[in-house]
Amino acid sequence: xxxxxxxxxxxxxxxxxxxxxxxxxxxxxxxxxxxxxxxxxxxxxxxxxxxxxxxxxxxxxxxxxxxxxxxxxxxxxxxxxxxxxxxxxxxxxxxxxxxxxxxxxxxxxxxxxxxxxxxxxxxxxxxxxxxxxxxxxxxxxxxxxxxxxxxxxxxxxxxxxxxxxxxxxxxxxxxxxxxxxxxxxxxxxxxxxxxxxxxxxxxxxxxxxxxxxxxxxxxxxxxxxxxxxxxxxxxxxxxxxxxxxxxxxxxxxxxxxxx
Amino acid sequence: xxxxxxxxxxxxxxxxxxxxxxxxxxxxxxxxxxxxxxxxxxxxxxxxxxxxxxxxxxxxxxxxxxxxxxxx
Amino acid sequence: xxxxxxxxxxxxxxxxxxxxxxxxxxxxxxxxxxxxxxxxxxxxxxxxxxxxxxxxxxxxxxxxxxxxxxxxxxxxxxxxxxxxxxxxxxxxxxxxxxxxxxxxxxxxxxxxxxxxxxxxxxxxxxxxxxxxxxxxxxxxxxxxxxxxxxxxxxxxxxxxxxxxxxxxxxxxxxxxxxxxxxxxxxxxxxxxxxxxxxxxxxxxxxxxxxxxxxxxxxxxxxxxxxxxxxxxxxxxxxxxxxxxxxxxxxxxxxxxxxxxxxxxxxxxxxxxxxxxxxxxxxxxxxxxxxxxxxxxxxxxxxxxxxxxxxxxxxxxxxxxxxxxxxxxxxxxxxxxxxxxxxxxxxxxxxxxxxxxxxxxx
Numbered sequence: 155x156x157x158x159x160x161x162x163x164x165x166x167x168x169x170x171x172x173x174x175x176x177x178x179x180x181x182x183x184x185x186x187x188x189x190x191x192x193x194x195x196x197x198x199x200x201x202x203x204x205x206x207x208x209x210x211x212x213x214x215x216x217x218x219x220x221x222x223x224x225x226x227x228x229x230x231x232x233x234x235x236x237x238x239x240x241x242x243x244x245x246x247x248x249x250x251x252x253x254x255x256x257x258x259x260x261x262x263x264x265x266x267x268x269x270x271x272x273x274x275x276x277x278x279x280x281x282x283x284x285x286x287x288x289x290x291x292x293x294x295x296x297x298x299x300x301x302x303x304x305x306x307x308x309x310x311x312x313x314x315x316x317x318x319x320x321x322x323x324x325x326x327x328x329x330x331x332x333x334x335x336x337x338x339x340x341x342x343x344x345x346x347x348x349x350x351x352x353x354x355x356x357x358x359x360x361x362x363x364x365x366x367x368x369x370x371x372x373x374x375x376x377x378x379x380x381x382x383x384x385x386x387x388x389x390x391x392x393x394x395x396x397x398x399x400x401x402x403x404x405x406x407x408x409x410x411x412x413x
Numbered sequence: 414x415x416x417x418x419x420x421x422x423x424x425x426x427x428x429x430x431x432x433x434x435x436x437x438x439x440x441x442x443x444x445x446x447x448x449x450x451x452x453x454x455x456x457x458x459x460x461x462x463x464x465x466x467x468x469x470x471x472x473x474x475x476x477x478x479x480x481x482x483x484x485x
Numbered sequence: 486x487x488x489x490x491x492x493x494x495x496x497x498x499x500x501x502x503x504x505x506x507x508x509x510x511x512x513x514x515x516x517x518x519x520x521x522x523x524x525x526x527x528x529x530x531x532x533x534x535x536x537x538x539x540x541x542x543x544x545x546x547x548x549x550x551x552x553x554x555x556x557x558x559x560x561x562x563x564x565x566x567x568x569x570x571x572x573x574x575x576x577x578x579x580x581x582x583x584x585x586x587x588x589x590x591x592x593x594x595x596x597x598x599x600x601x602x603x604x605x606x607x608x609x610x611x612x613x614x615x616x617x618x619x620x621x622x623x624x625x626x627x628x629x630x631x632x633x634x635x636x637x638x639x640x641x642x643x644x645x646x647x648x649x650x651x652x653x654x655x656x657x658x659x660x661x662x663x664x665x666x667x668x669x670x671x672x673x674x675x676x677x678x679x680x681x682x683x684x685x686x687x688x689x690x691x692x693x694x695x696x697x698x699x700x701x702x703x704x705x706x707x708x709x710x711x712x713x714x715x716x717x718x719x720x721x722x723x724x725x726x727x728x729x730x731x732x733x734x735x736x737x738x739x740x741x742x743x744x745x746x747x748x749x750x751x752x753x754x755x756x757x758x759x760x761x762x763x764x765x766x767x768x769x770x771x772x773x774x775x776x777x778x779x780x781x782x783x784x785x786x787x788x789x790x791x792x793x794x795x796x797x798x799x800x801x802x803x804x805x806x807x808x809x810x811x812x813x814x815x816x817x818x819x820x821x822x823x824x825x826x827x828x829x830x831x832x833x834x835x836x837x838x839x840x841x842x843x844x845x846x
Contacts, residue, residue, distance in 0.1 A: 156419035184430030188474025226690035229703030238554030344468035
């Protein structure tokens, strides 16, 4: 197909980062988790901080994240990653401790740990993957499930009277004095991936400069849980998730971004 | 000056999600009619119009795409 | 090692011992009757003296998970709480045990159940030595009876925790926590350097050098046979503790016809009851378990063949007595005497219980 003269090391412009292990990720085809993992790993590689990076993995779909990042890692109890990361980073202040959590982990069972780690301004990077559903347990309603969205535990659509409102926890965290950088990104196309990577890089740079908590939400898909093809899920996400969870920076350099 | 690119797929690690297909500006990628050892119709290049933009590699959740580029 | 005499509360002794034993981090949440632990730490500012981190967390749940994070990174970390707070920590404890993380936990027990009272109790025995959280696991459990032991057991706790890669619980009570006694404190033991941690805890997550594979701290294993294998490994470790680490103290047991079995505050009361009994001509002694897990089964079995009766004295409705009965296999009469819900028994009550429940019966 291609001229073999092109496929030479000197012409290489992109290859999988070595900060990811060779383990095949268990995520469903097309799941954003893989892309987000890759971006974090690429940032770690580019910043040369693999020896200082410590991953705190959650409970949920990304429970096995520690098998994919080739960095020292800890698996947290459900929702407790920010508490665990707090201790690691305080005990190793020159390291790069980061949490990786889904919406159920971070915004339901771990809400207290999330808010207090952010409010203390722990010098950690928090990656929050919001796909509006509990993927691992089979597609139940999450704190971030949209109104009207059908899940295994809201089979007729999320009803505010019955289920309450979706939680915009990232907006809430942007209001806390401890957060230095709060942003919402996505990874459904090349442009959004580049932006998301820039945001993750910014978060780790802030940590290096000991600025406090950097929080990166990535609105992502769950094509299995949403019962769509990956491409259709990304389109549905753009049409339905983004209006409720608008993308962009909410807080930069400790200052709220006015919209 | 022309730009020529090439993409190489790690076929066995491709899950055939197809997210790379619409992201290619030159419609280089399509699903293969063949399947890999896991039974996925993996993604493959179907023409040599690649310009090495890396868009496909950017969106690949499994990092199976390696990209090369030359300026001719 | 030079020793210095001080007058301190048991809770303060825990804190002082933490600083002097090279503890890297304390994470806690205030609760009566153990708040002096963190108060003393915050007043002493050990981060200026030794570099020790002290943090008041948002909850006991957060505290125990901070301990998990620090312990997983090879640091000497600890928390302390009292019964309701310790209940909240059970999730973290089973994860710590599952992931085999060395750490120090302190429970200054108060009366329960529920919010209970703030007075001393020993009703958390089952929770501590039988698991507490889910799954098959054990906490290495030390029961101090004096302020000096509150201090000393912090050092012993670190030793056991790192020797066995297991959480260690100091099971105290509101009386030992609050009472002021003299104690000898030791010189400052330096905290481990990061190089020492890498050497002593090669499994820990302090940051992966290029020379080794990444370390993973987790209690998750999705393959059942591997999880069973892990359980076998844990059980072998607990069996080794039972073989090698049992600690107890005996008072006037040589010629004893009756023996009190009591730990912590109850042991102090029972020791006085031994004196009162001896004054009345009753040949009574005291067996004080110092480790509650591993439990001193062998000596109890031995005693049960020699004495006319054993009386378990506890500030509970009867918890440790079950282990005494299991160890003694009913070879002699075994009874329980307890006051509970925060009530402390008197030595006279204890002696009277021996007379009524065993000698006369």
